[in-house]
Amino acid sequence: MSKSxxxxxxxxLNVSFHNSPVLKDINIEIPAKQLTAIIGPSGCGxxxxxxSFNRLLEIQExxxxxxxxxxxxxxxxxSGLNVPDIRKKMGLISQKPYPLPMSxxxxxxxxxxxxxxxxxxxxEEGVHHCLQEVGLWNEVKDRLxxxxxxxxxxxxxRLCLARAIAVKPEVILCDxxxxxxxxxxxxxxxxxxxxxxxxxxxxxxxxxxxxxxxVADYVIFLYFGMVVEHGLxxxxxxxxxxxxxxxYLSGEIS
Amino acid sequence: MLASLAIVIGSLILIVSxxxxxxxxxxxxEMLTQTSEGSFYLGSGGGFLxxxxxxxxxxxxxxxxAFIISVCIAMYLQKEFIPSRFxxxxxxxxxxxxxxxxxxxxxxxxxxxxxxxxxGGSVLFGIFALTLLEIPIITRSVDESIKVVPHGLKESAxxxxxxxxxxxxxxxxxxxxxxxxxxxxxxxxxxxGDAASILLTVGxxxxxxxxxxxxxxxxxxxxxxxxxxxxxxxxxxxxxxAFVLLLIVLSISILTRYFTKKSSKYxxx
Ligand SMILES: Nc1ncnc2c1ncn2[C@@H]1O[C@H](COP(=O)(O)OP(=O)(O)OP(=O)(O)O)[C@@H](O)[C@H]1O
Ligand SMILES: [Mg+2]
Numbered sequence: 001m002s003k004s005x006x007x008x009x010x011x012x013l014n015v016s017f018h019n020s021p022v023l024k025d026i027n028i029e030i031p032a033k034q035l036t037a038i039i040g041p042s043g044c045g046x047x048x049x050x051x052s053f054n055r056l057l058e059i060q061e062x063x064x065x066x067x068x069x070x071x072x073x074x075x076x077x078x079s080g081l082n083v084p085d086i087r088k089k090m091g092l093i094s095q096k097p098y099p100l101p102m103s104x105x106x107x108x109x110x111x112x113x114x115x116x117x118x119x120x121x122x123x124e125e126g127v128h129h130c131l132q133e134v135g136l137w138n139e140v141k142d143r144l145x146x147x148x149x150x151x152x153x154x155x156x157x158r159l160c161l162a163r164a165i166a167v168k169p170e171v172i173l174c175d176x177x178x179x180x181x182x183x184x185x186x187x188x189x190x191x192x193x194x195x196x197x198x199x200x201x202x203x204x205x206x207x208x209x210x211x212x213x214x215v216a217d218y219v220i221f222l223y224f225g226m227v228v229e230h231g232l233x234x235x236x237x238x239x240x241x242x243x244x245x246x247x248y249l250s251g252e253i254s
Numbered sequence: 255m256l257a258s259l260a261i262v263i264g265s266l267i268l269i270v271s272x273x274x275x276x277x278x279x280x281x282x283x284e285m286l287t288q289t290s291e292g293s294f295y296l297g298s299g300g301g302f303l304x305x306x307x308x309x310x311x312x313x314x315x316x317x318x319x320a321f322i323i324s325v326c327i328a329m330y331l332q333k334e335f336i337p338s339r340f341x342x343x344x345x346x347x348x349x350x351x352x353x354x355x356x357x358x359x360x361x362x363x364x365x366x367x368x369x370x371x372x373x374g375g376s377v378l379f380g381i382f383a384l385t386l387l388e389i390p391i392i393t394r395s396v397d398e399s400i401k402v403v404p405h406g407l408k409e410s411a412x413x414x415x416x417x418x419x420x421x422x423x424x425x426x427x428x429x430x431x432x433x434x435x436x437x438x439x440x441x442x443x444x445x446x447g448d449a450a451s452i453l454l455t456v457g458x459x460x461x462x463x464x465x466x467x468x469x470x471x472x473x474x475x476x477x478x479x480x481x482x483x484x485x486x487x488x489x490x491x492x493x494x495x496a497f498v499l500l501l502i503v504l505s506i507s508i509l510t511r512y513f514t515k516k517s518s519k520y521x522x523x
Contacts, residue, residue, distance in 0.1 A: 054413060056412060059408065059412055061337070084412075084416060088414070091413065098404065098407045098409070100425055100522075101429045101522050110414065111414045114414070147520045149523065164414070167414055
């Protein structure tokens, strides 16, 4: 990993909900401009780890977070930082797409306006560009002002992706983005993520091993809140070190 | 189940038909277009346009004030702003406020009025009493509609780098809009129809109020006065006024339906 730059590094990260630990002593490095897959059995803390990167956990109650999360060389857990500025660097795509309660156009324009100015012409160009990036432009160009909720789930997921890149983040956090989609829509998203890793660091939580094998450059394997194995995809998949990883790969645990 | 349905529908039909039958027949155009003359309660001529205007001048500003205050409280009650042990305490207080009989708000406003050395009632203190009456109603219904905004939607907004304020203003507000509209109109409906809270605070008058310190007539209070009179013709006027009040409340609920539907267009399920 010495070749590529590190986008996110955690040091001794611990997270607990209502005093029960969910993540224990996480020490990982996530390479920049690559696709990192976070895998592991259900309930092992994948979503929690993902949401700790953009400090999204703290909008919930009774969450305790300790340790360091270093992004661009700075610890984002330092108190007194402007949290929206941290979040703006990381787009989030969740399992179930949640478009904003606005039109298709406004969904993408939202992030542009709050971070990059309200000039109508610029906003319009930006919306066009982002929708084009996710391959949605041709499908929606005649109904930009329809409610976003009228799109299909797969389209909504791509809209969420467009909305996220409109903010111009460095990282795109994806939490099982394809699990609610049909195979074709899922494939579209997968291809998009592969395309986007040229410009963004992509972190993908997935529960399908096959998806991870298809797309991941780097893999983090979580097991009961601990990182049991992490490394280059080739190495983790073909030459696993830990018995848990071996068992997971062979389908004994899932 | 059928029995409860019958009781609800039956009593609604009964109330409405009594008011419509008695009210529509004794209502005349002059009642709607003229202000009261002489002793309206003793059967002299004229109409009650002054009371219609008075009621609107009381209920509209009261609803506006209550709305502004309520939205601020309701936003603040969400868990991003204060810990839930405080918000549940405030919610209990609001529910108690909701349950307080409106006459108590009337007496409260009256007490303040007297302490300030004002007598005889005024639009201002009527608005004050109605605002208090409406605050818990509007706050709780706005609060409920904000509370059910999906967590994932808020997460989406925060992940885009929105501040709490931007999230509340642009995203939560839109999603909660149908509930907010319903809350406003619920509050307004309660405000315009309530007699007890304004009974002691607005006084009475045959004219349109010209300043906030003027006394005014209002629909619920003149119903009370008219219905208490012995002559049948005067009592029938009470039905006419009640009929008008009913029409106002009915148009409010139609408006509610319309605006709720309109503001639901963009919400996310
Ligand atoms: N808000 C919360 N309050 C309390 N416990 C929580 C909360 N969120 C998650 N947990 C707990 O933390 C643990 C890890 O949850 P998390 O959602 O991170 O798992 P996951 O790996 O994403 O699982 P899945 O594959 O099912 O999505 C679980 O045991 C869960 O019950
Ligand atoms: Mg999860």
